[in-house]
Amino acid sequence: MSPSEREDVIVKEAVRFFAEFGFEGHTRELARRLDITQPLLYRYFATKDALVERVYQEVFLRRWNPFWDEVIGDRSKPLRERMVAFYQDYAKAILTYEWIRLFMFSGLKGLDFNTRYLELLRRRVFNTLVDELRLEFGAPGTAEKPPTDIEVEAVWSLHAAIFYLGVRKFIYNMPVGPLEPIIEMKVLSFVDGVGVVVRDATTTAG
CATH class of the missing domain: 1.10.357 (Tetracycline Repressor; domain 2)
Structure with missing residues (x-):
């Protein structure tokens, strides 16, 4: 999977994850659902806030x-x-x-x-x-x-x-x-x- 494809998969799953559990949901659980490590998740989004902002752009602005x-x-x-x-x-x-x-x-x-x-x-x-x-x-x-x-x-x-x-x-x-x-x-x-x-x-x- 290319980096851009991996990022797209992460964002789509993050949308589903936060919609289900709210923004209190932990990134370690999101990583588990993605079947990746938490450090790998943070290679794409350095902070949870950065991932949440991307979710906003994906769902509300796009x-x-x-x-x-x-x-x-x-x-x-x-x-x-x-x-x-x-x-x-x-x-x-x-x-x-x-x-x-x-x-x-x-x-x-x-x-x-x-x-x-x-x-x-x-x-x-x-x-x-x-x-x-x-x-x-x-x-x-x-x-x-x-x-x-x-x-x-x-x-x-x-x-x-x-x-x-x-x-x-x-x-x-x-x-x-x-x-x-x-x-x-x-x-x-x-x-x-x-x-x-x-x-x-x-x-x-x-």
């Missing part, structure tokens, strides 16, 4: 689609259609055993995965969604009036509802039905009800 904000912002299509398409594709990336459990374990451990990822999400997705929702409901764009806290909170409510499907399945071990129709229902219900929030926020904002 699954990020850089074109999601373009999907949301494509005004040649109705907003509801764009939002359904985005959230259905986004759900395929995050509603997995590894993603959900690693995200939860990161928060419990006090790692900065969540902070970094959520900042990316707000910058690349939430602000775009607020701008498109304002256009949909005839309110001033975010270039004229920055997103308000209440508008961002409204988007959070939709995002959290979709994330919670993964929590039910991979944390609580509860059954979850077919994702596409569930996500479509959540998105359409959100858009149909959020107009009053957008109009009130942009009317009362300074």
Whole structure:
């Protein structure tokens, strides 16, 4: 096995290992599962922190689609259609055993995965969604009036509802039905009800 192949195997097993046991899991146990020595593991990743960072990049950053904000912002299509398409594709990336459990374990451990990822999400997705929702409901764009806290909170409510499907399945071990129709229902219900929030926020904002 070449060094690059060995490293890839280590990272993939580390993703599975930490998703199962959390970041308190010991590297000696990970090495045992890989059938290698702990010193060999540390030849590829000098510290556990370095390995954990690589897991973050593998699970959270590599699954990020850089074109999601373009999907949301494509005004040649109705907003509801764009939002359904985005959230259905986004759900395929995050509603997995590894993603959900690693995200939860990161928060419990006090790692900065969540902070970094959520900042990316707000910058690349939430602000775009607020701008498109304002256009949909005839309110001033975010270039004229920055997103308000209440508008961002409204988007959070939709995002959290979709994330919670993964929590039910991979944390609580509860059954979850077919994702596409569930996500479509959540998105359409959100858009149909959020107009009053957008109009009130942009009317009362300074």
